[in-house]
Amino acid sequence: MRRAAAVSAAMAAPAGVAAQSATPAASTAAPESSTTEAEPLTGGRAGSDFMVDTIKALGFEYICANPGSSFRGLHESVINYGGNEKPELLTCMHEESAVAMAHGYFKIEGKPLAVMAHGTVGLQHASMALYNAWCDRVPVYLLLGNTLDATMRAPGVEWVHSVQDAAAMVRDYTKWDDTPMSLPHFAESAVRAYKIAMTPPYGPVVIVADSELQEHPIADHHGALRVPQLSLAAPPQADSGAVAEAARLLVAADSPLLIADRLARTPAGLARLIELAELLQAAVISTQPNSLPPIAAGRMNFPNRHPLNQTLRSVAAIADADLIAGLEIANIYGATHIFRDQLERTSRPATKAGVKLITITAGDLSVKANYQDFQRYVEADLSMAADGEATLPALIEAVRRLITPERRRAFDARGAKLADASRLVLERARTDAAYAWDASPISTARFAAEVWQQIRSEDWSLVNGNLSGWPLRLWNFDKHHQYIGVSGGSGIGYGMPASVGAALANRKHGRLSVNIQNDGDMMYAPGVLWTAAHHKIPILTVVHNNRSYHEETMHLQRMGNRRNRGVDRAHIGNEIDNPAIDYAKLAQAMGWYAEGPIANPNDLGPALARAIAAVKRGQPALVDVVTQPR
Amino acid sequence: MMKTLLVIVMCAAALSGIALSSPILTAQSQPQTAPAGNVEKGRLGFVRVGCAQCHGREAQGSPTSGPRLGPNGLPYPAFARYVREPRLQMPPYTGKILPDADLADLYAFVQSRPKAATPPALQ
Numbered sequence: 001m002r003r004a005a006a007v008s009a010a011m012a013a014p015a016g017v018a019a020q021s022a023t024p025a026a027s028t029a030a031p032e033s034s035t036t037e038a039e040p041l042t043g044g045r046a047g048s049d050f051m052v053d054t055i056k057a058l059g060f061e062y063i064c065a066n067p068g069s070s071f072r073g074l075h076e077s078v079i080n081y082g083g084n085e086k087p088e089l090l091t092c093m094h095e096e097s098a099v100a101m102a103h104g105y106f107k108i109e110g111k112p113l114a115v116m117a118h119g120t121v122g123l124q125h126a127s128m129a130l131y132n133a134w135c136d137r138v139p140v141y142l143l144l145g146n147t148l149d150a151t152m153r154a155p156g157v158e159w160v161h162s163v164q165d166a167a168a169m170v171r172d173y174t175k176w177d178d179t180p181m182s183l184p185h186f187a188e189s190a191v192r193a194y195k196i197a198m199t200p201p202y203g204p205v206v207i208v209a210d211s212e213l214q215e216h217p218i219a220d221h222h223g224a225l226r227v228p229q230l231s232l233a234a235p236p237q238a239d240s241g242a243v244a245e246a247a248r249l250l251v252a253a254d255s256p257l258l259i260a261d262r263l264a265r266t267p268a269g270l271a272r273l274i275e276l277a278e279l280l281q282a283a284v285i286s287t288q289p290n291s292l293p294p295i296a297a298g299r300m301n302f303p304n305r306h307p308l309n310q311t312l313r314s315v316a317a318i319a320d321a322d323l324i325a326g327l328e329i330a331n332i333y334g335a336t337h338i339f340r341d342q343l344e345r346t347s348r349p350a351t352k353a354g355v356k357l358i359t360i361t362a363g364d365l366s367v368k369a370n371y372q373d374f375q376r377y378v379e380a381d382l383s384m385a386a387d388g389e390a391t392l393p394a395l396i397e398a399v400r401r402l403i404t405p406e407r408r409r410a411f412d413a414r415g416a417k418l419a420d421a422s423r424l425v426l427e428r429a430r431t432d433a434a435y436a437w438d439a440s441p442i443s444t445a446r447f448a449a450e451v452w453q454q455i456r457s458e459d460w461s462l463v464n465g466n467l468s469g470w471p472l473r474l475w476n477f478d479k480h481h482q483y484i485g486v487s488g489g490s491g492i493g494y495g496m497p498a499s500v501g502a503a504l505a506n507r508k509h510g511r512l513s514v515n516i517q518n519d520g521d522m523m524y525a526p527g528v529l530w531t532a533a534h535h536k537i538p539i540l541t542v543v544h545n546n547r548s549y550h551e552e553t554m555h556l557q558r559m560g561n562r563r564n565r566g567v568d569r570a571h572i573g574n575e576i577d578n579p580a581i582d583y584a585k586l587a588q589a590m591g592w593y594a595e596g597p598i599a600n601p602n603d604l605g606p607a608l609a610r611a612i613a614a615v616k617r618g619q620p621a622l623v624d625v626v627t628q629p630r
Numbered sequence: 631m632m633k634t635l636l637v638i639v640m641c642a643a644a645l646s647g648i649a650l651s652s653p654i655l656t657a658q659s660q661p662q663t664a665p666a667g668n669v670e671k672g673r674l675g676f677v678r679v680g681c682a683q684c685h686g687r688e689a690q691g692s693p694t695s696g697p698r699l700g701p702n703g704l705p706y707p708a709f710a711r712y713v714r715e716p717r718l719q720m721p722p723y724t725g726k727i728l729p730d731a732d733l734a735d736l737y738a739f740v741q742s743r744p745k746a747a748t749p750p751a752l753q
Contacts, residue, residue, distance in 0.1 A: 338718070340717075340718055340719065341719050342716075342719075342722070429693075430748060430752045430753075431746070431748060432690075432691065432693075432698065433752055434746035434747065434748045434749060434752055435688065435690035435691070435698055435743070435746045436686055436687070436688035436690035436746075437746060437749055439686075439687060439688050439690070441687070443686060443688070443690060444692060445690075449749075449751050449752055450751070453751055466694075468692045468693055468694045468695070469692075469693035469694045470693065473693065474752070550683065553680075553683055554683055554684060554695070557680045557683065557721050558721045560721070560727075561721035561722055561723060561724075561727060562721065562722070564724055564726050564727060565727070566679070566727035566728075567679055567680035567721070567727075568678065568679075570680060570683075628682075628686045628687055628690075628692075629682060629683045629684070629686070629687075629695075630683070630684060630686065630692035630694060630695040630696075
């Protein structure tokens with residue numbers, strides 16, 4: 001229970017901030033039309049001060065913003081009244097970057113960041129990153145400035161930047177929004193928004209902070225001005241009968257498979273999945289970015305070198321299964337079908353006949369109509385609309401109660417076979433990685449191996465990038481913070497700012513944040529490089545520079561060949577070359593340590609070592625690596 | 631027949647981008663009835679017609695886009711059949727956009743890839 005943060009409406013300065021005059025430099029010139037009564041030009045404590053009280057009560061550490069006049073009152077209150085501490089304002093150079101930073105931060109810290117933006121142009125800039133957060137089930141707490149009262153708007157730009165219903169344009173992919181009409185209303189809605197954002201399935205929320213409400217002195221609310229107590233909701237667990245049935249099916253299955261996507265919201269989720277898998281000696285697929293079927297890309301759910309991890313032989317594991325349990329997987333249809341993208345697009349089951357399917361996902365509790373992130377309908381045998389991580393303890397206990405000595409022996413035999421299979425694929429992966437070892441441009445396998453050699457003894461955290469799946473094959477992932485998944489909405493421009501946000505969260509833990517950054521993604525809003533340098537956020541960024549929007553190149557190849565025109569021109573519109581972008585110079589210009597472009601694989605290791613030394617001194621560092629396409 | 635089917639399934643799965651146990655495209659049999667091809671022409675063609683985009687410039691393969699094609703890849707008949715009529719995601723290459731002679735060069739190139747020794751960093 002948190003104590004209610006009762007806030008006085010008195011004029012006293014807040015803790016940590018010296019009392020100071022809020023009086024701007026007053027003009028000594030006579031007013032245009034003099035009246036007998038002097039017009040008040042200064043006021044005391046403003047509405048936005050109370051908004052900061054509310055934000056502080058919710059525990060935000062940082063608030064990200066690209067400055068905008070519609071929230072100038074709130075901006076001033078954050079830095080002066082609030083002392084620019086908890087939250088500290090982070091200067092961002094694009095609203096999309098601000099939201100993406102909040103996205104990455106949450107996936108490390110488990111707490112949302114606040115973001116301020118203009119209600120119109122700022123929100124339009126932020127919208128793509130909000131969609132990513134929505135699809136990735138990440139809470140982002142967005143405060144929008146706006147001037148609803150038309151008679152109070154300054155002529156010109158302020159009208160262009162005002163809107164009747166500010167949150168309307170993102171309502172399809174946010175969990176909740178409100179436009180409070182008073183400060184008590186603001187406080188209640190602000191706390192409610194936090195609670196909604198932090199109830200699984202997590203998601204972004206929007207609170208419109210009207211400029212009049214921000215800028216006017218606090219009115220007498222007869223003692224009603226207080227921040228309500230925050231009562232976070234316990235995450236929804238599945239129905240006990242459904243859990244019992246799921247346990248029965250799992251224990252009875254000959255070849256159960258657990259597929260986890262955004263299951264492990266916290267480190268406890270990882271530990272519980274290990275416990276369930278080991279109890280059953282069941283196969284697990286987890287954390288496989290950029291794969292087809294697009295089975296799992298969400299979180300660090302399961303150690304990649306665990307003997308039961310069958311991710312690297314997922315096609316075989318899916319085909320072998322007689323029971324599949326989808327744990328917080330958004331695209332269970334895609335995981336269980338083979339999609340063929342030829343002139344006639346087709347799908348066929350990837351599973352054997354008679355396979356049973358169980359799903360547990362809080363995603364079933366939050367489906368909207370317009371955007372199609374809910375994927376194809378699946379015919380599950382048992383479907384639980386509940387949070388996976390919160391349901392695992394009950395499921396584990398139910399499974400434990402049903403295991404007989406006979407089943408235990410069968411489980412152990414199954415586990416031994418799975419361990420052999422996973423060992424073989426890991427060994428084969430190391431062999432595969434040796435091909436094109438000395439090639440230039442540098443192979444993605446060599447790239448991954450060189451990075452691993454430099455970070456393996458550190459407390460590292462891969463905050464973005466998958467490098468064609470090689471880290472999953474060559475690195476050792478066994479901690480929750482070592483992998484945080486992908487963007488969710490596949491909206492390009494996520495990687496660089498999200499990794500900076502995640503690195504911000506990792507900073508206080510002393511972790512080495514590693515961002516494997518695609519070149520095309522980086523160029524959406526490279527201004528976040530400056531944000532990282534300005535706020536001294538240490539991060540190692542290694543650019544996977546294949547000088548193209550490579551995914552689209554492959555699509556163009558498909559179209560060209562399908563139409564019998566060939567692929568000779570597939571690079572047009574897709575290559576990022578002529579001139580090649582010098583990412584090291586770009587980063588250096590914004591205060592980073594940077595090296596590159598590096599095309600000789602033998603130069604890569606020493607460059608990475610020098611960059612990591614810079615990161616350890618507290619500086620962001622970048623190494624630009626010219627790579628093979630994939 | 632069984633071996634051919636297995637090879638094609640592996641190829642199809644890998645070329646589709648499906649997460650395989652590895653990107654290796656193996657074949658137990660040696661090249662059969664492969665036409666003469668020019669390795670250097672094949673090297674250039676491998677990039678020009680886009681093979682390298684998914685399989686890498688050295689045909690080394692990538693876990694998320696296409697399997698390794700050599701050395702010891704598919705027998706030529708299976709290789710050619712798959713290029714012309716891919717089972718899954720790979721774009722089809724007709725004779726118009728990839729004549730038989732160019733296909734033979736590509737095959738010669740992928741077959742000429744050296745076997746890799748595992749470097750210390752991977753041991």
